[in-house]
Amino acid sequence: MTPLPGRPVRGSTTRRPVMALLDLLGRRWALRILWELRDSALTFRTLQQRCDGVxxxxxxxxxxxxxxxxxxxxxxxxxxxxxxxxxxxxxxxELDAWASRWRPRQPS
Known part of the structure; x- marks a missing residue:
């Protein structure tokens, strides 16, 4: 079942939209597909090739x-x-830009 706002999702029964989004984006290849579609429409075959043969x-x-x-x-x-x-x-x-600046605290 596709995670959508208002539905319980993996790891959360709160039905919060952010949890549904994180579940959807956390699925294999979801972010890569969005990334590859960023500039223009792609055919299924072209998208498959750009996604390293998913x-x-x-x-x-x-x-x-x-x-x-x-x-x-x-x-x-x-x-x-x-x-x-x-x-x-x-x-x-924007999240990618934040992650580029992210510096976890070093153990003391």
């Missing part, structure tokens, strides 16, 4: 989940980020 069944499952979550969709040009997907990607870029 299996077609896993790619199809992730694309279905991302579509159900309204983050990616299929059009005549292939798979692309939706408006919500582009908004999420902008947030992920």
């Amino acid at each position: 299996s077609s069944s896993v790619l199809a499952t992730r694309l279905r989940e991302l579509a159900e979550a309204d983050l990616a969709d299929h059009s005549g040009d292939g798979y692309a980020l939706t408006e919500q997907g582009r908004s999420l990607f902008g947030t992920l870029v």
Whole structure:
């Protein structure tokens, strides 16, 4: 079942939207698929190649989940980020910038 706001998800029964998002993004290949769709629509085969040969069944499952979550969709040009997907990607870029500055405390 696709993790969506209002549903219990792996590791949490709170139904909080952030927990659903973290569950969805934590699934194998989900973030990579979003990353590869950042600039333009891609066909299934091109997306599979860009994702280092992810299996077609896993790619199809992730694309279905991302579509159900309204983050990616299929059009005549292939798979692309939706408006919500582009908004999420902008947030992920900010998170990436934060992670680049992240310095865990060193043991004393």
